[in-house]
Amino acid sequence: MSTTEVPDLVPAGMTVTGPPRRSLVSRVVGRLGGFLATGAIVLLGVFWLTPVVGLAVASLRSTADNSATGWWTALTDPGRLTLDNYGALLRNEGVLNSLWNTVLITVPSTVLVVVLGSLAAYALAWIEFPGRDWLFVLIVALIVVPVQVAIIPDAKLFGSLGIYGSIAAVVAFHVAFGLPFAIFLLRNFFLAIPRDLLEAARMDGGRDFTIFRRVVLPIGWPAIASLTIFQFLWVWNDLLVALVFATSDNAPITYTLREQMRAFSSNVDVIGPGAFLSMLVPLVVFFAFQRYFVQGVLAGSVK
Amino acid sequence: MAEVALAEIGKRYADGTRAVESLSLQVADGEFLVLVGPSGCGKSTALRMIAGLEDISEGTLHIGDRVVNSVPSRDRDVAMVFQSYALYPHLDVFDNIGFGLRLRGMRRDDIASRVNRVAATLGLTEHLRRRPGSLSGGQRQRVAMGRAMVREPAVYLMDEPLSNLDAKLRVQMRAEIARITRRTGVTTIYVTHDQTEAMTLGDRVAVMRKGVLQQVAVPQELYDNPVNMFVGGFIGSPPMNLVEGVFTEQDGELSLRLGDQTLRVDPALAAAKPGLRACLDQPVVVGVRPEDLRDASMDDRGAQTVLNSEADLTEALGSDLYVHFSLPVPAVVTEDVKELARDAGADSPRERADRTMLVARFSPRSAARAGDRIAVAVDTARLHVFDRDSGRSIR
Numbered sequence: 001m002s003t004t005e006v007p008d009l010v011p012a013g014m015t016v017t018g019p020p021r022r023s024l025v026s027r028v029v030g031r032l033g034g035f036l037a038t039g040a041i042v043l044l045g046v047f048w049l050t051p052v053v054g055l056a057v058a059s060l061r062s063t064a065d066n067s068a069t070g071w072w073t074a075l076t077d078p079g080r081l082t083l084d085n086y087g088a089l090l091r092n093e094g095v096l097n098s099l100w101n102t103v104l105i106t107v108p109s110t111v112l113v114v115v116l117g118s119l120a121a122y123a124l125a126w127i128e129f130p131g132r133d134w135l136f137v138l139i140v141a142l143i144v145v146p147v148q149v150a151i152i153p154d155a156k157l158f159g160s161l162g163i164y165g166s167i168a169a170v171v172a173f174h175v176a177f178g179l180p181f182a183i184f185l186l187r188n189f190f191l192a193i194p195r196d197l198l199e200a201a202r203m204d205g206g207r208d209f210t211i212f213r214r215v216v217l218p219i220g221w222p223a224i225a226s227l228t229i230f231q232f233l234w235v236w237n238d239l240l241v242a243l244v245f246a247t248s249d250n251a252p253i254t255y256t257l258r259e260q261m262r263a264f265s266s267n268v269d270v271i272g273p274g275a276f277l278s279m280l281v282p283l284v285v286f287f288a289f290q291r292y293f294v295q296g297v298l299a300g301s302v303k
Numbered sequence: 304m305a306e307v308a309l310a311e312i313g314k315r316y317a318d319g320t321r322a323v324e325s326l327s328l329q330v331a332d333g334e335f336l337v338l339v340g341p342s343g344c345g346k347s348t349a350l351r352m353i354a355g356l357e358d359i360s361e362g363t364l365h366i367g368d369r370v371v372n373s374v375p376s377r378d379r380d381v382a383m384v385f386q387s388y389a390l391y392p393h394l395d396v397f398d399n400i401g402f403g404l405r406l407r408g409m410r411r412d413d414i415a416s417r418v419n420r421v422a423a424t425l426g427l428t429e430h431l432r433r434r435p436g437s438l439s440g441g442q443r444q445r446v447a448m449g450r451a452m453v454r455e456p457a458v459y460l461m462d463e464p465l466s467n468l469d470a471k472l473r474v475q476m477r478a479e480i481a482r483i484t485r486r487t488g489v490t491t492i493y494v495t496h497d498q499t500e501a502m503t504l505g506d507r508v509a510v511m512r513k514g515v516l517q518q519v520a521v522p523q524e525l526y527d528n529p530v531n532m533f534v535g536g537f538i539g540s541p542p543m544n545l546v547e548g549v550f551t552e553q554d555g556e557l558s559l560r561l562g563d564q565t566l567r568v569d570p571a572l573a574a575a576k577p578g579l580r581a582c583l584d585q586p587v588v589v590g591v592r593p594e595d596l597r598d599a600s601m602d603d604r605g606a607q608t609v610l611n612s613e614a615d616l617t618e619a620l621g622s623d624l625y626v627h628f629s630l631p632v633p634a635v636v637t638e639d640v641k642e643l644a645r646d647a648g649a650d651s652p653r654e655r656a657d658r659t660m661l662v663a664r665f666s667p668r669s670a671a672r673a674g675d676r677i678a679v680a681v682d683t684a685r686l687h688v689f690d691r692d693s694g695r696s697i698r
């Protein structure tokens with residue numbers, strides 16, 4: 001019997017390999033690794049989400065139910081859930097006021113840090129002036145100063161300025177503590193922008209502020225978005241600074257909710273929905289900005 | 304449109320580096336001047352001083368009839384094309400090109416008509432709404448050109464605008480740049496370290512070395528009459544062969560001794576270079592361009608101008624046959640030669656041993672092959688002669 005050899009139609013220099021053949025053991029290990037990783041992530045998710053879900057469920061139960069049984073019992077009897085707590089909360093002026101205070105504190109603290117921080121970062125990255133590098137080192141050094149160390153001197157300072165206890169005092173403190181890191185982060189990011197790009201803008205007729213606004217800001221947007229989220233979350237969730245610098249009229253929600261804690265029981269009907277509401281806002285902010293965490297914004301600009 | 308005049312311009316960087324030394328240059332209105340030289344010779348620094356991106360340490364810079372030493376870039380009426388293109392990544396092609404006009408507060412429809420006109424010239428019309436990230440290298444290069452053109456400046460400054468393109472595209476864009484600058488008649492200063500670009504584009508070419516201007520001339524003059532060994536070796540590809548030799552005179556006739564061989568020298572050389580008679584009987588550096596070395600077996604020139612050797616290597620290019628051979632003459636090793644070799648990325652083959660490597664450009668019909676005995680006819684009327692110590696041309 002004659003067989004005709006069919007030549008392989010493969011370009012020279014290429015060897016044909018089938019799908020990678022792996023031993024049973026390595027496949028089992030691979031699978032197992034995949035399962036383990038997935039399992040770990042799920043576990044972590046459950047671990048983090050349980051208190052949040054618990055809080056959400058508790059906020060939907062009546063005071064009596066909450067003191068009688070744990071929140072998980074509601075899962076088998078969802079008919080007893082009610083929005084009453086939220087209704088009560090929205091009629092509670094103290095809580096509403098403090099939610100509003102939180103906004104009044106957080107928005108300027110975030111905006112000021114982002115605006116001042118990015119301007120300073122641009123100057124430190126791209127404008128030459130004597131002592132620039134030393135100034136930057138000094139600012140970076142300020143990052144390591146712990147909040148606790150500054151509280152008492154700042155309280156005295158604000159006292160003598162007559163703003164102690166006001167929202168302005170809380171904002172001032174947050175801005176002062178947010179700026180060093182903001183400048184550090186943004187300056188390094190701005191410095192990574194190719195010099196040619198700024199020089200091109202300069203040749204195109206831009207002055208520093210125009211270059212900042214039209215070239216550096218759009219390109220630095222991912223860093224600015226990250227910074228905005230972090231600063232926003234940090235200020236929104238802050239309790240320590242508020243406890244020290246705000247009077248109860250100017251207190252943010254964290255402060256007010258804490259006052260609802262008692263020695264032996266707590267007002268779950270206020271804390272639950274209050275805490276849940278105060279969590280929603282940062283979530284919205286996070287999702288609004290997270291789509292800007294894109295890589296490769298510089299694609300195609302140079303080379 | 305304007306003329307640009309540099310008078311004894313110098314640049315000292317903050318760290319003490321002297322990048323440019325007393326550079327004087329006149330670029331006429333509408334002229335295309337190429338600044339060329341090996342890496343690090345200060346070309347970019349010179350250009351950036353003209354652009355206003357770098358402070359001028361010494362000297363005065365005129366653009367038009369103004370001294371612009373302390374005028375900011377935006378008021379100098381110059382546009383620059385960067386080697387990296389420096390396109391704004393967040394803007395589309397239209398906005399990249401129109402950016403400068405917007406910053407200058409031009410009306411929107413004026414901007415649109417100008418941008419569209421430039422885009423049409425450059426073949427970018429269908430890409431106007433794309434971002435630089437999705438363009439090919441050649442298209443990016445065009446956008447960078449368009450950004451300069453749309454402003455209709457008095458002077459174009461270009462810093463190695465083609466060096467990021469592949470060879471084919473580079474030739475194509477080179478022609479396009481020549482076409483555009485010729486048509487617009489805008490004064491152009493063009494930096495490159497590619498001597499082919501320099502020769503093909505420049506109305507005049509300025510050769511720099513270590514911050515010092517060596518020679519400014521029209522390309523052919525630079526090629527035919529380099530002022531020194533450096534310029535001679537830098538301009539031309541393959542580069543000029545440099546060999547040590549001695550001229551002698553007998554009965555009013557010059558001859559050249561290269562190692563153990565002697566060539567009769569065409570009287571035209573002595574006539575063109577009267578200075579030659581002052582350095583007879585002493586070693587000089589002789590420069591021979593590859594095309595002045597031909598296959599003697601295909602040439603009817605007298606046998607007295609023939610060098611005998613053996614071909615080490617031949618390279619057939621289709622149009623030419625490059626023949627590498629060596630002569631038993633100690634290699635010329637000077638600062639110039641070393642720098643030229645460094646620039647060519649070679650570890651100075653001429654420095655090797657006591658033989659000098661040469662390249663001849665034979666006709667492609669030549670039968671010479673590696674290992675063959677060859678007879679190389681030398682066009683002695685076209686020799687270049689340099690002082691061995693100073694490197695200066697002897698004329």
Ligand SMILES: Nc1ncnc2c1ncn2[C@@H]1O[C@H](COP(=O)(O)OP(=O)(O)OP(=O)(O)O)[C@@H](O)[C@H]1O
Nearest residue numbers: 316318320322341342343344345346347348349496
């Ligand atoms: N900002 C700077 N500070 C100090 N020295 C510099 C600076 N910029 C350039 N130099 C030095 O000045 C010299 C000339 O640099 P320049 O960039 O002008 O060279 P070039 O001719 O453009 O070279 P290339 O062909 O590599 O672009 C080099 O020695 C370089 O190291």
Ligand SMILES: [Mg+2]
Nearest residue numbers: 346347348462
């Ligand atoms: Mg350069």
